[in-house]
Amino acid sequence: MTLLDSVVMQGLARHAALTAEDKALLLGLELNPRRMSAGEVLWQESADVDLFCVVKEGWAYSYRNLGNGSMQILKVYLPGDIIGMRDFGFSRRLAGVAMINAGVVSPFTHQQLFEIFSRSPALAAGIMAMAVRQQALLTERLVYLGRYAAHERLAHFLYELYLRLKRIGAVEENGFHVPLSQEQIGDALGLSAVHVSRTFSMLRDEGLVIRDRQRTVLPDPDALAQLVEFSGTYIDEALPSVFQSFA
Amino acid sequence: MTLLDSVVMQGLARHAALTAEDKALLLGLELNPRRMSAGEVLWQESADVDLFCVVKEGWAYSYRNLGNGSMQILKVYLPGDIIGMRDFGFSRRLAGVAMINAGVVSPFTHQQLFEIFSRSPALAAGIMAMAVRQQALLTERLVYLGRYAAHERLAHFLYELYLRLKRIGAVEENGFHVPLSQEQIGDALGLSAVHVSRTFSMLRDEGLVIRDRQRTVLPDPDALAQLVEFSGTYIDEALPSVFQSFA
DNA sequence: GAATGTCGATAACCTGCGTTATGAATATCT
DNA sequence: AGATATTCATAACGCAGGTTATCGACATTC
Numbered sequence: 001m002t003l004l005d006s007v008v009m010q011g012l013a014r015h016a017a018l019t020a021e022d023k024a025l026l027l028g029l030e031l032n033p034r035r036m037s038a039g040e041v042l043w044q045e046s047a048d049v050d051l052f053c054v055v056k057e058g059w060a061y062s063y064r065n066l067g068n069g070s071m072q073i074l075k076v077y078l079p080g081d082i083i084g085m086r087d088f089g090f091s092r093r094l095a096g097v098a099m100i101n102a103g104v105v106s107p108f109t110h111q112q113l114f115e116i117f118s119r120s121p122a123l124a125a126g127i128m129a130m131a132v133r134q135q136a137l138l139t140e141r142l143v144y145l146g147r148y149a150a151h152e153r154l155a156h157f158l159y160e161l162y163l164r165l166k167r168i169g170a171v172e173e174n175g176f177h178v179p180l181s182q183e184q185i186g187d188a189l190g191l192s193a194v195h196v197s198r199t200f201s202m203l204r205d206e207g208l209v210i211r212d213r214q215r216t217v218l219p220d221p222d223a224l225a226q227l228v229e230f231s232g233t234y235i236d237e238a239l240p241s242v243f244q245s246f247a
Numbered sequence: 248m249t250l251l252d253s254v255v256m257q258g259l260a261r262h263a264a265l266t267a268e269d270k271a272l273l274l275g276l277e278l279n280p281r282r283m284s285a286g287e288v289l290w291q292e293s294a295d296v297d298l299f300c301v302v303k304e305g306w307a308y309s310y311r312n313l314g315n316g317s318m319q320i321l322k323v324y325l326p327g328d329i330i331g332m333r334d335f336g337f338s339r340r341l342a343g344v345a346m347i348n349a350g351v352v353s354p355f356t357h358q359q360l361f362e363i364f365s366r367s368p369a370l371a372a373g374i375m376a377m378a379v380r381q382q383a384l385l386t387e388r389l390v391y392l393g394r395y396a397a398h399e400r401l402a403h404f405l406y407e408l409y410l411r412l413k414r415i416g417a418v419e420e421n422g423f424h425v426p427l428s429q430e431q432i433g434d435a436l437g438l439s440a441v442h443v444s445r446t447f448s449m450l451r452d453e454g455l456v457i458r459d460r461q462r463t464v465l466p467d468p469d470a471l472a473q474l475v476e477f478s479g480t481y482i483d484e485a486l487p488s489v490f491q492s493f494a
Numbered sequence: 495g496a497a498t499g500t501c502g503a504t505a506a507c508c509t510g511c512g513t514t515a516t517g518a519a520t521a522t523c524t
Numbered sequence: 525a526g527a528t529a530t531t532c533a534t535a536a537c538g539c540a541g542g543t544t545a546t547c548g549a550c551a552t553t554c
Contacts, residue, residue, distance in 0.1 A: 049487060064390050067476045072390045086386070089376025091487035094383055110487075117372055121365045128375055129336025135382050136341055138389065139333070143311050143319045145392040146437030150511070181531065190393030192512055197533060213520080213531090229314045240296060240338035240357075397541070429502065439542055444503060460501090460550085 001056055001079040001168065002030055009126055017122045025116050025123060030054050030106040042083065042097040042105070049091055051107040052084035058103015059179055062086070062095040063187070073188035075138060076100070076180070078164055085131040088113070101179040145190050150199045153189045156228040158209060162218055163230075175217035248303055248326035248415065249277055256373055264369045272363050272370060277301050277353040289330065289344040289352070296338055298354040299331035305350015306426055309333070309342040310434070320435035322385060323347070323427070325411055332378040335360070348426040392437050397446045400436045403475040405456060409465055410477075422464035 003009055003026050012018050018026075033056055036042075042053060045064060060077040074095055077083050083105070087093050117124045137160065144153045158178075165176045182200070183193040191199070203209040208224050210217040218224055250256055250273050259265050265273075280303055283289075289300060292311060307324040321342055324330050330352070334340050364371045384407065391400045405425075412423045429447070430440040438446070450456040455471050457464040465471055 066390065066394055068394070070394045072393045074386060074389065086379065086382065089372075089379045089487070090383070094386065114368075114372070118368045121361075121371070124364050124368070124371050124375075125336075125361070128371075128378070131375070131379070132333065132336045135333065135385070136337070138382070138386065139321060139341065142321065142385065142389045142392060143313070145389060146319045147313055147315070147317045183531085193532085194513075194534090195511055197531095198511090201533075240336070428500085440502085441504090441543075442541055444501095445541085448503075 002027065003054055003080070003082070006080050006130065009130075012122055012126050019120075019122075022120045022123050025120060029108040029112060029116075030056070032108070033104050033106050036099045036103050036105055038099055038101045040099045042099070043093055045093055045096045047093045047096075049084075049087045049093060049110070051109055052082060052088075052113065053097075053105040053107050055079050055081050055083060056104040056106055058105075059100040060097055060103070060105070061100055061184070061188075062097045064095050071187045072190070073184060075134065076161070076188065078168060078170075079103075080168055081134070082127075082130060085127075085134065088131070100184075141188075150189070150191055150195055151202055152228055153191065154185070154196065154199045155203065155208065155224055156230065157185065157189055158216065158218065159221070159224050159228055159230055161216075162221060162224075173217075174219065174221055175215060177214055178211075178216045179214055249274065250301055250327070250329070253327050253377065256377075259369055259373050266367075266369075269367045269370050272367060276355040276359060276363075277303070279355070280351050280353050283346045283350050283352055285346060285348045287346045289346070290340055292340055292343045294340045294343075296331075296334045296340055296357070298356055299329060299335075299360065300344075300352040300354050302326050302328050302330060303351040303353055305352075306347040307344055307350070307352070308347055308431070308435075309344045311342050318434045319437070320431060322381065323408070323435065325415060325417075326350075327415055328381070329374075329377060332374075332381065335378070347431070388435075397436070397438055397442055398449055399475060400438070401432070401443065401446045402450065402455065402471050403477065404432065404436055405463065405465065406468070406471050406475055406477055408463075409468060409471075420464075421466065421468055422462060424461055425458075425463045426461055 004023060009018070009026065036058065042060065043051075055077050057079055060083060062074045062077070062083070064072045064074065066072060077097075083097055084093075086095065113127075116127065140156075140160070144156050148156070161178065162171060162174075162176065165171050170176055180188075181193075182196040185191075186193045186196040189196070200209065200211055204211070207219060208227070210219060251270060256265070256273065283305065289307065302324050304326055307330060309321045309324070309330070311319050311321065313319060324344075330344055331340075333342065360374075363374065387403075387407070391403050395403070408425065409418060409421075409423065412418050417423055427435075428440075429443040432438075433440045433443045436443070447456065447458055451458070454466060455474070457466060
């Protein structure tokens with residue numbers, strides 16, 4: 001899973017907006033793979049911002065530990081995602097990041113990012129677009145936290161994972177591996193672990209979700225999509241055509 | 248209120264990272280001021296992405312209208328903010344934007360933004376940093392929606408406004424003008440209008456917030472900050488030092 | 495200045511979700 | 525294999541916040 005494979009960069013490449021040098025620059029971000037174990041912390045909240053990471057294998061999540069003892073999970077990162085762009089322009093981390101399961105990440109530095117901004121406006125725009133897409137997913141979750149009930153939040157969360165995993169080829173027969181505990185899912189959705197369990201039972205009874213340990217199956221993804229009126233076609237959307245004339 | 252006055256750009260200027268040409272490019276974004284009336288819609292959700300805007304006067308907000316009839320307000324824009332960066336890299340708007348009260352905005356095009364990315368890596372990084380800062384505020388609200396009770400959400404919302412307004416000189420004697428109805432505040436915080444009213448009464452009884460029509464006073468901002476353990480020093484934070492060597 | 499509409503306060507009632515607790519199933523360790 | 529820790533399901537209970545309704549204070553329109 002390299003950055004060149006990502007939807008945004010594929011889009012730029014298709015429009016021939018990426019030169020050979022651009023591609024080399026991009027691959028340069030992934031030269032230092034590092035193996036991570038489950039639960040390992042990449043960085044803590046408030047740590048100095050020195051690196052960003054490309055996720056090569058495994059899942060990670062960013063989180064905030066709150067004064068009232070609870071935790072809010074902000075985002076789940078899958079292979080091919082860039083971690084840490086949230087902190088670009090800040091000197092301290094706004095959130096901690098930890099691995100969910102074992103995996104491999106490729107750290108790269110601030111300097112490398114500046115290098116890219118200086119040498120390739122096309123890549124600068126592409127990276128900006130990737131960061132903005134991540135934000136779009138966050139915004140979608142904000143909407144769900146604000147205005148939808150537990151079963152809609154959970155359905156939306158699972159459907160988002162389904163779409164993102166399908167894009168990277170990690171879905172088989174509508175089923176996929178979800179290494180998150182119900183407690184962690186609750187921390188992502190602003191629900192208690194108990195209520196996540198109740199809600200899973202409810203979705204199971206309605207035939208929308210089957211979950212056996214870490215294996216999750218969506219027997220009828222379209223029915224689920226209908227329940228959450230998923231406005232997320234944009235996940236797979238190509239860059240707008242104005243990007244074509246920009247190389 | 249021009250972009251050059253913003254915290255990020257001031258930071259870049261202080262480090263002499265902005266050339267005269269950079270400044271001219273930036274001012275070029277604000278050449279076409281347009282007067283807007285209260286409630287006027289800048290664009291609807293799903294509209295084509297053609298422009299971005301600098302807010303010169305007045306307040307605006309971005310919002311999503313939901314299938315269940317409710318609305319979620321995503322972000323409130325104050326003078327000096329850029330509207331629409333959320334949609335960069337997409338062909339359709341992810342959210343609608345409307346004025347709250349009357350004001351003035353300066354639209355600029357995709358092309359102008361590309362021009363800036365091509366001609367000035369420093370400005371590219373600066374604009375990226377501004378976009379990321381906006382996201383940081385959104386993320387903070389996501390945390391509050393997920394894990395805090397009504398009075399904490401409202402206190403946090405008001406304190407965020409207080410800090411942002413103070414930065415642009417719109418706070419006098421700890422008081423400021425808030426042109427939002429309680430219903431709109433509820434739409435931002437994921438609460439019903441009734442409960443926003445209840446919560447205002449509660450904060451009033453505790454001597455933390457005085458609200459008379461559109462005038463809001465925080466008699467003791469520090470006490471409020473303590474209640475919300477505001478982790479928002481980053482709003483005023485300068486760019487990290489690595490940006491200095493980058494011009 | 496009457497008529498109409500918007501906004502906010504307060505009350506009464508109800509429900510979705512948090513909390514606490516218990517037991518079963520599974521994973522991890524030795 | 526036995527011991528211990530995690531994870532999950534389900535139940536009982538309570539409360540924060542949603543919903544509906546009513547009323548008064550202002551604004552806006554003619």
